[in-house]
Amino acid sequence: MAARVQSEPFDPALVTAGLGDGAGALVTFVGIVRDDGDLSALEIEHYPGMTEAALADYGQGAAARFGLTGWRVVHRYGRMAVGEQIMMVATAARHRRAAFDAADYLMDWLKSRAPFWKREIRRDGSAAWVAARDEDEASLARWQAGRPLGPP
Known part of the structure; x- marks a missing residue:
């Protein structure tokens, strides 16, 4: 179980190595900089230390909430061109759901x-910060179920 924040590309096979051992399911998701027709690159900034701690807290919360046997999160920072990997989530559990x-x-x-x-x-060459999106907030609200979001 681990959270990593890094500037360099990652290999999904290495991220998941051993994670599914003894589990019945291993789910992975890799986010990629999508081409919207006009995008050249995405730049991501973070606060070292604070970001890793936040990712670890939510990974541990997910493990407790869903009974995971393992999890990993890798998120990149810096400049990434269209088509490059941004992040990866991998979760392992006894059951697929x-x-x-x-x-x-x-x-x-x-x-x-x-x-x-x-x-x-x-x-x-123009640039703009990405604002929060209503659809992302709606997706997040599904998990609240009458209690604060985060680790149970």
Whole structure:
């Protein structure tokens, strides 16, 4: 069980190595900088130490909430071109539903609450910070179920 924040690309096979041992399910998700037709790159900033601690807290919360046998989160920072990997979530559990739900939970949290700041760089050289999106907040709200979001 681990959370990593790094600037360099990662190998999904290495991230998941040994994670599914003894589990009945291993779910992975890799986020990629998507081409919206005008995007050149994405720049991501974070506060070292604070970001890793937040990712670890939510990974541990997901493990407790969904009964995971293991989890890993890798998130990159710096400049990434269209098509490059941004992040990865991997969850392992005895049963598939728990692994899928935990991965979905972690993705919703990462998208809405993880302490990263994202700036889109357009092909014309202009740049703009990415604002929170209503659909991301709605996805996150699914997990609240009458209690504060976060570790149980």
